[in-house]
Amino acid sequence: MNVISISQLQPGMFVQSVTKQTGRIKIKNQGWVKTQAGIDKLKKAGILEIEIDPDKTLTSSEPDTQAPTPTPTPKADIKKRDPWLKVHSSEQEMGKAKKLYDEAKTLQQKAFGDIKAGRDIDIAPFKELASGFMDSIFRNQDALACLTQMRQKDAYLLEHSINVSILMGIFAKHLGIERDIIVELTTGALLHDIGKIKTPDEVLNKPGRLSDDEFKVMQNHALHSKQILEEAGLTGIAVDIAGLHxxxxxxKGYPFAKKGDEISQYVRMASIVDVYDALTAERVYKAGMEPIKAFKILKDGCPDSFDGELLTKFIQCIGIHPVGTLVKLSSQKVGLVTESNPTTPLKPVVKTFYSAKHSRYTEVQDIDLANKKTADVLESTVKPADYNIDLERFYKNSILP
Ligand SMILES: [Fe+2]
Incomplete structure (x- = not known):
């Protein structure tokens, strides 16, 4: 493959992909550019650089008319449902997202070590990671969103912070918040519970109800998070999220009992995302709650605890069946939601791989429930344990988006 400037593109060349552009156009399908007019069309669409397959360049003056011409598609049409994007970008994004997620875990562990050793934590790599999260979310948010559903029961502290960060990024993007602020929000979210490293294990991991004294000890984690970030040189939004979430x-919250207007929109967002992830998390001592039940609890907490308007937007953004949720269809096929459907939330795209009727794995199949030809409907959310399904196996085999 060769990457060339649009000015070098000649009729007869085979366009593989767009590598640089001023807009957000994707070519609908790969193919030969037949005419100069076709090239001009690509230029006009803001395409600056493309990847071509030199082996497929046609030498005759008459290119293969059977092959499709790459056609610019308006932004609104492409999104996630474009098959070209699905085949070529989603799987790649999953790999990148998984790498970022693993980096986040390593970074958190290093920060825990630093605090325990009495050192200040290094903020720069966290900001870099937050920026990487943001880029991934803007390329294809379903990849990182999916990883937030892959939980290990014993890694709560690490995974919770990473998940809150990813969900904050997705939520902030949904609200149209500008890029620089999103990086601060995701950095703050990544470190919001870092103060828990100073909470004694017997309090931190106690399965039952905490006594009043234990609860006071637990509450101090927000104060500790704030101090740790300030000592590391952070200010502003990230520190607010750590101290006030x-x-x-x-x-009636803690540690400062602030209320109403004293709590910024960013902190209000963080408090919603934090509780949502805590409720849906699988823990050693409790099963993760279904998103729809978690939304109900958050809704019951409005307006006393949470901002109702923001919560409504968060639910719209995450969807009733978030990407990565395991669901059963009326045909008894079981699979993962791989694309949410904001207009009809009950009709996402589901990748099925198991038959509840025959209790066995099946061939992988993508079912778009919004497709008029699809007779299947979403019946219920199910737990992997209900069918002894090993989700990790599917994750490793990269069948996820
Ligand atoms: Fe917390």
Whole structure:
């Protein structure tokens, strides 16, 4: 493959992909450029650089008319449902997202080590990671969103912070918040619970109800998070998220009992995302709650604890069946939601791989429930344990988006 400038593109060349452009156009399908007019069309669409396959360049003056011409498609048409994008970009993005997620875990572990050893944590790599999260979310948010559903029961502290960061990024993008702010939000979210490293294990991991004294010890983690970030030189939004994510609108939160307007929109977002992830998390001592039940609890907490308007937007953004949710269809096929459907949330795209009827794995199949030809409907959310399904196996085999 060769990457060339659009000015070098000649009729007869085979365009593989767009590598640089001013807009967000994707070519609908790969193929030969037949005419100069076709090239001009690509130029006009803001395409600056493309990848061509020199082995397929046609030498005759008459290119193969059977092959499709690459056609620019308006942004609104491409999104995630474009098959070209699905085949070529989604799987690549999953690999990149997984790498970022693993980096995040390593970074958190290093930060825990630094604090335990009495050293300040190094903020720069966290900011870099937050920026990487953001780039991935803007390329294809389903990849990182999916990883937030892949939980290990014993890695809560690490995974919770990473998940809150990813969900904050996705939520902030949904709200149209500008890039620089999103990086601060995701950095703050990545480190919001870092103070828990100073909470004694017996309190931190206690399965049952905490006593009043234990609860006070637990509450200090937000204060510790704030201090740790300030000592590391952070200021502003990220520090606010760390210190204030347990504050509630009616003033009944902790550690400062702030209320109403004293709690910024960014902190309000963080408190919603933090509780959502905590409720849906699988823990050693409890099963993860279904998103729809977690939304209900958050809704019951409005307006006393949470901002109702923001919560509504968060639910719209995440969807009733978020990407990565295991669901059963009326045909008894079981699979993972791989694309949410914001207009009809009950009709996402599902990748099925198991038959509940025959209790066995099946061939992998993509079913778009919004497709009029699809007779299947989404019946219920199910747990991997219900069918002894090893989700990790499918994750490793990269069948996810
Ligand atoms: Fe917290």
């Amino acid at each position: 347990h504050e509630r609108l009616d003033g």
